[in-house]
Amino acid sequence: MNRRGIVKKISTARLAGMAVTVGVIIAASAVMASAGGYFVTDPVALPPNTTDDNRYFSGKANDQYDGHGYFDNHGHKKNDPGIQLGPRPFYLVEGMDEGKLKERLMSCQNGPFYRTDFSIAHRGAALQFPEHTKEARAAGARMGAGIVECDVTFTKDGELVCRHDECDLHTTTNIVATELNNQCSVPWSGPGSKPRCCTSDITLAEFKTLTGKMDASNPSATTAEGFLGGTRNWRTDLYTGRGTLLTHKESIQQNLELGVKFTPELKAANPDHQDRIKAIFGSQENYAQKMIDEYKMAGVNPKDVFAQSFTKEDILYWIQNEPRFGRQAVYLDSIDPTVTPPIPRISLDELKQLRKQGVKIIAPPLFALLALDSNDEIVPSQYAKDIKGLGFDIITWTFERSDLRKGSAAAGFYYLFDPQGKAVKKDSDMYKALDVLARQVGILGIFSDWPATVTYYANCMGLR
Template sequence: MNRRQLVITASAAMALPAYAKAESPSLKSPGPQIIAHRGASGYLPEHTLAAYEAAVRMGADHIEPDVVATKDGHLVVRHDPVLTDSTDILSHPEFADRKRTVSFGTFEITDFFVSDFTLAEIKTLRARQVFADRSHADDDRYEIPTLQEVLGLRERLSRESGRTVGIVPEIKFPTLHRQVGLAIEEKLVDMLDRAGLNSATAPVWIQSFEQANLKALKKMTPIKLLQLVSGSDVDPTGAVTLLPPDDKPYDWVVSGRAGTYADMLTQEGLDEVATYAAVVSPWKRWLVSFSNGQPVVRKDIVDNAHARGLQVFTWTLRNDRLDPFYAGDPAAEYTQLFHMGVDGVFSDFPDTAVAARDKFAQ
């Protein structure tokens, strides 16, 4: 065992969580849950049916569609409410006049907004890999799917694989959508209801970086809710820094509520989250950051959440975005988080995540 492995193990030395060898009764997969972040997005253009199917074939427990709305009210899946980075929109001169600037508190976005396009127009676009250093061999091959198509795929893959495939939809920019008359929450719940997934025991979590829409959803549906907690960067001491737009939920900006995402992870903040959510999901640097090449571990966040009955998921694990501490071994990052008691991880490389979990559970 090398020095890095010793530190990883020592930084979270404890008995393995009970679920390390347990079998989930609903998903039949041991240990922490593996959520395919935007599908198998490390290999294929994100948020495509191909990426979701590949993720399930790799053993992911859940697929994660980010949900946005079109001009005519259809729910489609994109990571952002804009199109330049993830599609071939710039190859469509017929849409050149759609680019515009939208203000979000103290920052602005100039781009092509999904909410300015009909579903028929969105269907003329093709998906592209968003990371320049990943394979672009599959760019411009796949349509932008609707959420309904993703739900249909989930049902088919569950049937074909003989296991229940979960789904973890994220409502993107809920306040923005509501401001332009395209609220997502009610439509999403209706679609999940028609898919037979509107229950507390369904393999579903609805997630959001905002808080007000999750509190509203708590009154609307028994489906489990997941509070995302963002961050901007890490300072030399290993502390998470917070700058717009990742400093606070946008609904807090609009309502004038004081505070930042850091407040959600305090004792009082977790008390509030526990009143409406089943899961708190901080950016992984809230749990493990680095200072002078060594890990700064915040297992107390995991323990405090668990003490309130909250599960802890974290994001995003990527083979090609590892801190040098892990010496090029993606499994080491998973193992460190699993030893801390994390209940689920969002990964761009679900095959790596599943393999790391399987090894951890041995």
Template structure:
């Protein structure tokens, strides 16, 4: 009994201390004021720093361990920002990225059968990112119905946002991206999440339309900005789609922000398709000035030099922001050929006057495995990646040597910590 009383007294004292440190929000108040909104980074940045070898960079990062931490636009929530653990393109991922200090939050924009605009990383990924195959009435509308695995073929399906209406899309539950190639039932097909992610929060992530994403981000405490990516339709969804052209699709995305009264300086529209970038530059110049040209043309090694050489021409044509994956920007160098250094791509882009936003941090598993797993994001430096603490060494090359404008991350806390430690404010706050 005495132990219980002592425990209760200790608990009461602890609650009192926590209450003093962290104001309790009244029930039903969904969005606290900026002054009451605490940035919460959790244990991961500290794990990464602890895993680093001793260096001035480690000492600097350690010196920032108690903050204070604030929202920074240098930290962009990729697919929301909580994707390492939480289903992507959802309210929950967006809220997680916001709580981890991301000052810019992403929605990948796809269109539905009735031309509604919704947040989904790929127009045709519903079979791996939602529960559509568990909804018989909607699964029947998929471009390719579920086919069970057999002795000669993996299980497969292909379900696109363009297969269903906006209202039908909004009825779906989002799940962690993945599938079980050996599945013989739609239920078994739902699994297969990469080992370094988790299904702990796989409990019906709330999907978003472009409208609801805008309203959510605009309602968040602190000043948050937007980066919508216009998804390029795959071959399974040929354009024009029932008369809907790529140009109109591009216009509709910008017009949605205009209809919500969002100022263009708060929006960084993205596309892999050059025609989208030039349409925004020509028809929406205030928006096009911040357009982000996503570049993956160097994925084929035979094309990489061409991708580098065209960068000055892109700047001359009006493009201001280039956005390659991080592997394009990094190379192995140094006296002993064991150091991460800026690549020719990075140097050429900076010399051309292009600002650089890159993607995506925390998209990979443990760095001990990147070479064996043929990881995409660390492919240019994989031979010298051996432990997770090197992530901050990589980020430091990107941040201080290359001078990124901002960094996308699937776990925003990692980038937010670094940006706060070095005082990086991000676009619009330099």
């Protein structure tokens, strides 16, 4: 998921007269439980003149979905030796400014660490592993993610595979350095060329011959092998020795073996490839149904599947035709003020209509849920309050997908709520944002390119 790839397909009906709205957190009650200042309750707003230092919790916040325990801690309250967080969360916590949040997180350095649905593996562990590969997904699960994602697109012969985008093979695999380059919609042809290689250009058998790599390219390269480079210096190629591509069916089997839940995102075809959807599947509805059918054929419990789409019609189709899956389908929010024209927030009227249509979970990018108050402290945005106020649950994206070594000023899309770096001044400050999302916005979970960072926080705070 760089979920922004869908923005060109969004209806212009959402563009008129709407804008991203931010605001400070409104007053609400807090339930304090111990002398240490921790409480067990649903996330609530800060009372007037209350400092963030006084509000930390443990226990059952966000432990269920729809009263059925869909979000849980997989039976763990004690340390799970299969969960390995590595040094990064500890590095980030140690770099935090002194205060109650750091004190709380420092107190958890010895665990217990266990799997949690609050931690969602975004494309596996895409910060350092080639995305949507077997290896990346296993790494995400080892880092405690209770839910592991597969972005679902399709091959020329109608098989579903895990790729972020129908047409990203030229940056996420080695295709341009193979004979399959000649089958790309636009082959790599030399320095300055702009290849475009799509899953729908090749068959499943051909797809399975490719190797995953870090999502990057070097457009000025003089060789195809050179074009495969370009990985950003805050990521790594250390784990590119193996990059096993997966079908959607194989991802289901892997999740079952790993003991984690499922969040497939049905990817839209590229705008000029709608004819391929019709030619291969007959209709968009058939495409959406095929994804669900593969879970049914594998005997997966629908309550363990959080199907996603940026396309409202997909969500409504599942609600109406596969209600056991549709009841917790995740409507991805395409809000993006950086494109031309900007994609605005979902209006209040639209949100109300979505509720009537049976949508229960909205998933905006994390920047849309946060704002800065007059003291440059991170607080829930007005948009977040509007969504929660109408009774929706929220999942958000994407943590650990930005270079925060010098703060949010140059971090881009996910930190647009703090474009000058007034609150997020360094990488360790990402935990301040996560803390507000968890405790004040009340999100169900968050996608992360490095799940260990989120797992550490969730385990420390007792989130399931």
